[in-house]
Every structure is written in structure tokens, then in C-alpha cells.
Amino acid sequence: MEHYFQPEIECAPVEKLREIQNKLLPAQVQHVWDNVPYYRKKMQEKGVEPGDIKSIDDLYKLPFLTKADLKEAYPYGLLALPLEDCVRIQSTSGTTGKRVVAFYTQQDIDIWEECCARAIMMTGGTKKDVCQVSYGYGLFTGGPGLNGGSHKVGCLTIPTSSGNTERQIMFIMDLQATIICCTPSYAAYLGESMKEMGYTSDKIPLKIGIFGAEAWSEEMRRDIEKTLGIKAYDIYGLTEISGPGVSCECSEQNGMHIQEDHFYPEIINPETGEVLPEGQIGELVFTCLDKKAFPLLRYRTRDICSLHREKCSCGRTLIKMTRLKGRTDDMLIIRGVNVFPSQIETVLLKNGYAANYQIIVDRVNHTDTFDINVEMTPDMFTDNVGEIQARKKILENGLHSMLGIKAKISLVAPKSITRSEGKAVRVIDKRKI
Amino acid sequence: MSVNQVSVFLENKPGTLNKMTEVLAKNNVNIRALSLADTKDFGIVRMIVNDVYEATNVLKDANFVATFTPVLVYGISDEAGSLNNLLQKFAEADVNIEYMYAFAGQKNAFMIFRVNDTKKAENLLASKGLKSLSQEEVAGV
Numbered sequence: 001m002e003h004y005f006q007p008e009i010e011c012a013p014v015e016k017l018r019e020i021q022n023k024l025l026p027a028q029v030q031h032v033w034d035n036v037p038y039y040r041k042k043m044q045e046k047g048v049e050p051g052d053i054k055s056i057d058d059l060y061k062l063p064f065l066t067k068a069d070l071k072e073a074y075p076y077g078l079l080a081l082p083l084e085d086c087v088r089i090q091s092t093s094g095t096t097g098k099r100v101v102a103f104y105t106q107q108d109i110d111i112w113e114e115c116c117a118r119a120i121m122m123t124g125g126t127k128k129d130v131c132q133v134s135y136g137y138g139l140f141t142g143g144p145g146l147n148g149g150s151h152k153v154g155c156l157t158i159p160t161s162s163g164n165t166e167r168q169i170m171f172i173m174d175l176q177a178t179i180i181c182c183t184p185s186y187a188a189y190l191g192e193s194m195k196e197m198g199y200t201s202d203k204i205p206l207k208i209g210i211f212g213a214e215a216w217s218e219e220m221r222r223d224i225e226k227t228l229g230i231k232a233y234d235i236y237g238l239t240e241i242s243g244p245g246v247s248c249e250c251s252e253q254n255g256m257h258i259q260e261d262h263f264y265p266e267i268i269n270p271e272t273g274e275v276l277p278e279g280q281i282g283e284l285v286f287t288c289l290d291k292k293a294f295p296l297l298r299y300r301t302r303d304i305c306s307l308h309r310e311k312c313s314c315g316r317t318l319i320k321m322t323r324l325k326g327r328t329d330d331m332l333i334i335r336g337v338n339v340f341p342s343q344i345e346t347v348l349l350k351n352g353y354a355a356n357y358q359i360i361v362d363r364v365n366h367t368d369t370f371d372i373n374v375e376m377t378p379d380m381f382t383d384n385v386g387e388i389q390a391r392k393k394i395l396e397n398g399l400h401s402m403l404g405i406k407a408k409i410s411l412v413a414p415k416s417i418t419r420s421e422g423k424a425v426r427v428i429d430k431r432k433i
Numbered sequence: 434m435s436v437n438q439v440s441v442f443l444e445n446k447p448g449t450l451n452k453m454t455e456v457l458a459k460n461n462v463n464i465r466a467l468s469l470a471d472t473k474d475f476g477i478v479r480m481i482v483n484d485v486y487e488a489t490n491v492l493k494d495a496n497f498v499a500t501f502t503p504v505l506v507y508g509i510s511d512e513a514g515s516l517n518n519l520l521q522k523f524a525e526a527d528v529n530i531e532y533m534y535a536f537a538g539q540k541n542a543f544m545i546f547r548v549n550d551t552k553k554a555e556n557l558l559a560s561k562g563l564k565s566l567s568q569e570e571v572a573g574v
Binding site: 376377378381382383384385388389410411412413414415416 | 438440442443444449470472474475477479496497498500502531547
């Protein structure tokens with residue numbers, strides 16, 4: 001049996017959804033124009049005024065926002081309300097000035113949590129479930145978003161946050177958790193750990209897994225489902241737009257329904273910015289229709305996917321997005337953490353090495369491996385093995401504190417890293433997703 | 434007099450040591466003594482060669498990281514007990530050995546020592562009656 005959190009929206013006729021969007025968009029554009037000089041200037045440069053945006057059909061006229069805009073406008077440039085009307089911030093894991101800080105009013109948080117509640121119910125969750133939230137709590141949106149969603153559904157919520165696998169397993173078993181929310185690679189790890197401890201899938205009380213914040217494959221889904229004895233669902237979101245729950249899979253497990261009454265999606269050609277028709281693959285762009293504190297219009301996510309509106313067996317009419325095909329820039333997501341090659345460069349130079357390195361990412365047993373080959377230099381070389389290893393350890397620690405995850409460093413011979421057209425090949429991503 | 438040893442960084446994988454010896458062979462560099470320190474992912478080759486400057490230059494040209502390291506070389510008679518006598522002097526002089534290796538000549542054996550403070554160790558050992566060999570003397574044995 002299907003469960004819905006807001007069936008009047010989730011299963012509304014497409015015309016009704018369009019009506020809601022058409023009503024919200026002009027008011028939102030006026031709100032941004034009045035309160036965000038940064039975006040008003042962008043509109044003026046494009047020769048667009050709020051009066052030109054009468055419905056969703058006019059959306060293409062508006063300028064895009066990119067990550068670079070967020071950086072330039074940091075921290076308050078895209079804020080549309082006085083700080084006294086805001087009640088929370090959330091932030092991304094970026095650490096080199098690329099950090100995104102998003103602001104929320106209480107209403108913004110309510111909307112976000114409702115989206116998470118819809119997501120949980122899309123996967124079959126109800127108030128009878130015991131929902132363990134193993135995403136990190138804090139600045140990261142994963143924990144707080146699903147925590148709020150779980151409350152709204154009425155689940156008994158176990159806010160374990162991330163890490164401490166033994167304790168996670170203890171709560172799952174002792175409190176008979178039926179839903180688990182975490183990254184897919186952590187779910188795989190948890191599955192392996194439980195297997196080692198002798199818990200076969202028939203003994204594990206979990207039924208539903210809500211996994212997001214990193215890309216994963218269909219193969220990985222089947223594996224996790226088998227070890228934990230659950231149905232695993234993909235959830236999508238981003239701090240800039242709100243957090244997890246922007247879209248989520250339903251019982252069909254075939255594409256994620258977007259909460260399009262709040263977040264209007266477009267697919268564009270990343271080269272030209274031209275809006276592409278439904279079904280075509282391109283860059284995903286979101287417009288916040290009713291978020292008030294941090295209302296981004298036409299924000300380029302740099303995520304690659306396509307949109308499809310087909311009759312869904314779950315009864316929802318909300319448009320679906322496919323799983324992510326990749327990202328348009330050089331950022332890597334390793335074990336759910338954003339890693340920029342430039343951060344690694346910074347640490348290498350700071351510790352006396354040259355910026356000659358290569359990142360090799362792979363996925364072994366559903367967990368990302370993260371290796372960095374670093375070229376030895378005359379300055380860092382000595383005839384003493386212990387000294388070289390001590391310097392390597394300092395480098396490893398420096399990278400860990402900069403990136404938030406551990407990398408395995410290998411020292412390699414000078415000029416041994418593959419160079420193409422004079423430039424070193426920085427990233428080798430062997431993960432097959 | 435300390436002697437210059439050539440120290441070379443090598444990746445720990447098949448063929449790298451051979452790549453180095455190939456460069457030395459091509460340039461007619463003779464290796465008198467050699468020792469290898471290895472870890473899981475890298476190794477350090479330490480060598481006494483007939484021409485340290487030539488060896489270092491050709492290795493650098495071939496993209497190896499190579500450097501000089503001062504070491505102390507002592508000749509001892511090639512018979513039982515002589516290393517023990519030598520090391521006894523090190524112990525008496527309170528000189529700590531970082532690493533050591535050896536090679537045998539026509540008549541004598543030669544011990545190569547890496548110590549923390551070469552100059553100081555050399556003087557301490559000299560006061561015990563030990564005279565270290567010079568670069569020329571090592572090349573000549």
C-alpha cells in the first residue's frame with residue numbers, strides 16, 4: 001500500500017502543479033528583486049524585470065546563478081531577509097573558500113523537513129517505523145534534514161549521527177530500527193560489519209534504506225539490499241537549494257520524484273545554457289519557488305541527469321530525475337566528502353613537496369579508496385628511511401585535517417606521473433557507477 | 434676524512450633498481466659497495482662508487498632523486514673478531530650507528546658507517562686510534 005505525506009500535492013494533476021508554480025514564481029522573483037541587490041544587478045544586466053516573469057514559461061529569461069556567484073556573494077550577498085528573520089544556517093563540507101553557507105527561516109526549515117517527510121513516505125515509511133539517522137548532524141544537511149522529516153512522519157527517530165559502527169549496530173538490533181538513512185558506502189560498510197558479526201539478513205530488522213550524498217550504482221544497490229535484507233532508495237538534495245529531500249525514489253526505484261511545488265527543475269546544455277526538452281541529458285538547474293531566506297533562482301547544480309514525466313505506479317505525478325551521471329567540474333565526492341584537487345595542492349606545497357601528484361579513486365567492496373601518488377623531490381629526500389616516513393606522516397595528517405578524510409600516500413619517482421600535453425593527469429577515477 | 438656515499442630514491446616496484454644500474458653501467462660508473470633500505474612503497478639505495486660526482490649527475494639527468502651523504506669507512510683485517518674489535522671502539526666512544534654495510538677487498542674488509550654527527554664521531558674514534566679512509570683511499574682499494 002502506498003503512503004503519502006501530502007497526497008494533495010504529490011498526486012495532484014499536472015495542471016494543478018503548474019498552477020502552483022505559476023503562482024509562486026512571479027512573487028518569488030519580486031521578492032528576490034526587492035531584497036537581493038546581487039541578483040537584481042544580474043537581472044538588470046540581462047534586461048529583465050520582475051514584470052517580465054508572469055509564469056514558468058518566462059523562467060528561461062532569468063540569469064543563472066553558479067557556485068562562483070555563491071563564492072563571490074559569501075556570506076550575505078544572496079540573503080533575502082534580515083538576519084533576525086533567519087533561524088539557522090547549514091553549510092557544505094568545502095574548506096578552501098568554497099564553503100557554501102545557506103540561511104533558513106523557520107518556514108524554510110518546515111518546507112525542507114516536509115520534503116524529507118515526503119521522501120521517507122515515498123520509500124514506504126510510516127509513523128510505525130523506527131528511523132535511524134546515521135548521516136552526520138551539524139553543519140551538514142543530511143542529519144538535520146532527515147531528522148526533521150522523520151519527526152514529521154512520526155517515526156521514532158534514533159539520531160545516531162555518523163560513525164561508531166558498533167553503536168550503530170547495537171541500536172539497530174536493540175531498538176529494532178526499520179529505516180536507516182546514511183550514505184550508500186556507509187550502508188555497504190555497515191552491511192559487511194553486520195555480516196562479520198553473524199547477523200544474517202533475516203535477523204536484521206531494517207526494511208528500508210534511504211541513501212544519498214554520493215553517487216552509487218545499481219549493482220551496489222542490489223548488494224546492499226541483499227546483505228541488509230532491505231529495499232534501498234536513492235535520495236537527492238543540496239545545501240544551496242535546501243538539503244536532502246529535493247527528490248527521492250518511490251517504490252518503483254526508477255528515478256527520483258522532485259518536490260517541484262517547491263523546487264522547479266530545468267535541464268540545460270552546460271555549454272550554451274539553452275533549456276533542453278524533457279528526456280534529454282544535461283545540467284540540472286533549480287529555482288526555489290517559495291524559500292524565503294536564501295532563495296536561489298536558476299541555480300546550476302553542475303549535476304548531470306535528465307527529467308521524465310511519466311505515469312508512475314506509486315500514484316505520484318511529480319516529475320522524476322534520473323540518477324546522476326556525473327558532475328561538470330573537477331570536484332570529487334569521495335566517501336561522501338567533497339574533495340577539490342586544489343586543496344591537495346595547497347597541503348603539498350605547504351609541507352615542502354612539489355605540486356606533482358595524482359589522485360586515484362576506486363571503489364573496493366562498495367567503499368571508495370583514495371590514494372595519492374606524490375613525486376619525491378630533492379628537497380624532501382634524505383638517506384634516512386625513518387625521516388622520509390616521518391615527513392610522509394606529517395603530509396598525511398595535513399591532508400586529513402584539510403579534507404576531512406584519510407588518503408593513502410605513496411611516494412613515487414620524479415616525473416613518473418603521467419603527463420598529457422605537458423600537464424599532469426591529476427585525477428584517475430576508476431569507480432564504475 | 435669522511436667519504437661521500439650516493440643515496441638514491443627508488444619506488445618499490447619491479448625494474449626500478451635495474452633502471453638505475455643501467456644508467457650507471459652506460460656511464461661506466463663502478464659500484465664498490467651497495468646497500469638497500471626498503472619500505473612497503475619506496476626504497477633507498479646507498480652506494481660507494483668510483484666517481485660520486487659523475488654518478489650523481491647521470492642519475493639526476495635520468496630523473497632519479499640522488500644525493501651525497503657523508504659516511505665513515507674503516508678498513509679491518511678480513512678475519513674473525515676484527516668487526517667485534519671495531520665496534521667495541523664505537524661503543525667506548527659512545528657513537529650511535531644509524532646504519533652500516535660492508536664490502537671485502539683483496540686483503541682487507543671495509544666497513545661503512547652512517548652516524549648522526551660525522552665530524553664529531555670521526556674525532557671521537559680517532560682518539561681511540563681509528564683512522565677513517567679518504568675518498569681516494571676507498572677508490573684505490
